[in-house]
Amino acid sequence: MVSEPGATREFEKLFGAVGCPENSKVGCATYYLRGEADLWWQQTEATTRALPGFNWSVFQEKIRDKFYPSFLQKQKAEEFANLVMGKMTVTEYYTKFIELTRFSMESVSTEKSKARKFESGLTTDLQLKLCGQVFETLDEVYGRAAHIYALELKKRKELAEMEGKEKRKEVN
Structure with missing residues (x-):
């Protein structure tokens, strides 16, 4: 699951191996969300995607902030x-x-x-x-x-x- 420590690194390796375009990374990663992370994304997807400059890095930051508290x-x-x-x-x-x-x-x-x-x-x-x-x-x-x-x-x-x-x- 993306919220687990190190999971985004696994996605980076996968994205590099398959040549995933930058604009498809969030969609690919959210497919794998389960449980609490999937519910969180359902509730926040629209507002998160509306953030200025939203991209894979912003997504990683948001999910890290949610599941890896400050x-x-x-x-x-x-x-x-x-x-x-x-x-x-x-x-x-x-x-x-x-x-x-x-x-x-x-x-x-x-x-x-x-x-x-x-x-x-x-x-x-x-x-x-x-x-x-x-x-x-x-x-x-x-x-x-x-x-x-x-x-x-x-x-x-x-x-x-x-x-x-x-x-x-x-x-x-």
């Missing part, structure tokens, strides 16, 4: 502002970062600002290992951090295996 949008923006990796893996942190980015588009409006924000939320250990590198995009810093993180996990596993072998030698 207090929730504000809460998600604050969650994004305070987001740090903590005990998450780099991939979990990246996924959460991407999920929350849409609530703070003004604070991360460029790829470079996304990269800086992402890097600043990494663990201090990872930040130290990235020190001195300048990243132009979020994907660059994510790729590098994920690589370092994977190497650290591999190193820990190898150390644990070596310690296990040493303990077995001591027992024998």
